Amino acid sequence: MRAVTSKQQDVAGSGGTGGAGAARKLNGYVGFSNYPNQQHRRSIKRGFNFTMMVVGESGLGKTTLINTLFESKVYPASDSAGDGSPRGTGAAAAVVPPAGVDITSVSADIVESGVKLRLSVVDAPGFGDAINNDEAWRPILENIESRFDAYLAQENRVNRSKISDNRVNALLYFIKPTGHGLRAIDIEFMKNLHTRVNLVPIIARADTLAPREVELFKAKVLADINYHGIQIFKPVSDQFDDPETVADNRAIAAKIPFAVVGSDRFVDRADGAKVRGRSYPWGVIEVENEDHNDFVALRQMLLRTHTEELRDETDVALYESYRTQKLLALGHVQDGSVFREFNPRARHEEEERLHAAKMHKLETEMAAVFKQKVQEKEDKLKKSEEELHSRHKQMKTVLEKQRRDLEDKRSRLGLPDAVGTAPAASAGTVGVSFVDPAQRNAVSKDKKKNRFF
The missing domain is CATH 3.90.20 (Hemagglutinin Ectodomain; Chain B)
Structure with missing residues (x-):
């Protein structure tokens, strides 16, 4: 706790604004420094909500990556087997007519070290599988905005004691590893959704590219994102972060877009150790090996260091922007002088x-x-x-x-x-002639x- 001397305290206390924001010297232990511990206990008791959406073409390993992130069968396998290979055999399994973009959601309660997490995973099967994908992004955008509308309706209720928050906190967009930059469907999707959700671009099946090809592909993807003005989520450091946190944030930001490999199976390494990964004739790709892919950095950002920042960005920036546009469209105009601080x-x-x-x-x-x-x-x-x-x-x-x-x-x-006759008449002369x-x-x-x- 920072303190000041008595002389500094008197000077600060006699300021024009009453010494607002100035430190004060304490003569003993007060106890408000224990407030973070109170918040910790409260958070442990209530638990957390986190909603994640995965979008990408079929066969890119979305389900496998989700299950690998949480090391459990959070999301049931539907379009791929555990090792990422297509499910089913024969012509009947190969020919599946596309039915358009459908939105599905799976929820699961996860407990780790006494911390409860209410996880919701939203998938968009059918995205990019049709012949014409001009507006394949629209059902996904409508789903995200409908969640904003549901939260806004709960805020406007008389009783707001129980508000269910199902807003999407992070969208993992799976990019096909073509090696030639973003495709038109990728650019169109990101341009229409980057103002509504925290976009996290992921290069799927990175084991299909050589390390040099991965680096070149990342550079092309970032160049396309910057050229089209697309906003993606990146870890940001501030003045309160320690040097170690700043270094970790820079290391994570340097790996965006994340080139990942997912696998929910354990394979034997050359030395006999069992690791989570994929086995090939030329060797083993380890999921949790930072030299092989960026899975560890992705998990670090999503679940270990920036979970609250993703939730806060959704609530403070993305939702507030949508809420403002929605209320202005309905004719609500706020007086700028209300609740404004003044001298x-x-x-x-x-x-x-x-x-x-x-x-x-x-x-x-x-x-x-x-x-x-x-x-x-x-x-x-x-x-x-x-x-x-x-x-x-x-x-x-x-x-x-x-x-x-x-x-x-x-x-x-x-x-x-008249002048001559007036005196004669007034004198009463006798000799007046008859008139x-x-x-x-x-x-x-x-x-x-x-x-x-």
Whole structure:
């Protein structure tokens, strides 16, 4: 356990984020360092699930390799005998019409040193056996995605106390040892499934090639995989691995694709020892001899060192990618701000900046509205003034016309000007001549009219 001095502890504890992530000095044994042991006991009690899929043409030794990996009859022999030779004899056994790609699964409970393993082996008999194999990969992809869908449906249940995980953790793809690189069916299969499962390429029946031919064939296969951008599972080291683990990972990665030989029979070696392998007139191929094939490296990666990494890669990367695509296709959109860590000070500054920008925007809008209202008011007043001037001019014109009409009437009647007659009338002069009543009424009406102008 790493510890710091009291001075370092005080400095770390007075940081801006409360000293998060800094080590603390302990004065005694607390006990949380025993947590890995608790996890170990829990794992032993619950056991493990591991699902493996094998894909390849018939006769490449898939069943034999599975049984050799676990040193037991995990998968019943169907298309081959124990030594890898075709089962049955005669024309009846040689002529078997292909029935398309079928998906079969076998489960077995294995116990080793008190550790329980629930193993599921999924096979795809009929793959590559038909004349037209354009979409032979589709039933396999649908099976893998259906397992993802089943796991997603269990996650969405109300009660998730018991979730059965049957997702494929590793797919062993058997490559026919042609010596000429990947075939079209191999490339098409890997390109369509490498984003859904951990691909582990295997060169089957490596004993049919010479050691130099195996090396050249591996180089061609890797070149084709890199050219087509196919992702395969490779052991990756990190900063927490010790030098020995890093060296083992590099050694395993250097053997990919694995050239393997499978056999569930024991044969006698030249020195009399019994070994698991195959006997030929020129010698014995030992399955567990690293100088003969890569079976030991394959078993090391699958069952001894990277089993949990295969499960974790399936859960964290492959399944999460499929789940995200599935939910987005259904219209589910996640808010990026939910469950996101943030700095309170930075968030406060961001809120202040947004508030200032909002206030500036409101002030700008209010100034624009005020300017628009003032302009509208000025236009209205200007229009009203123009209307008043026009009305005044019109009324002045009417008044002038009425005045001219009145002067014409006076001149026709022979009456004096209004200015001259007003004093005489107000003084009450006796010598006023008689005026006709009708004429007096007309003059009175004209006066009333002129009084308003």
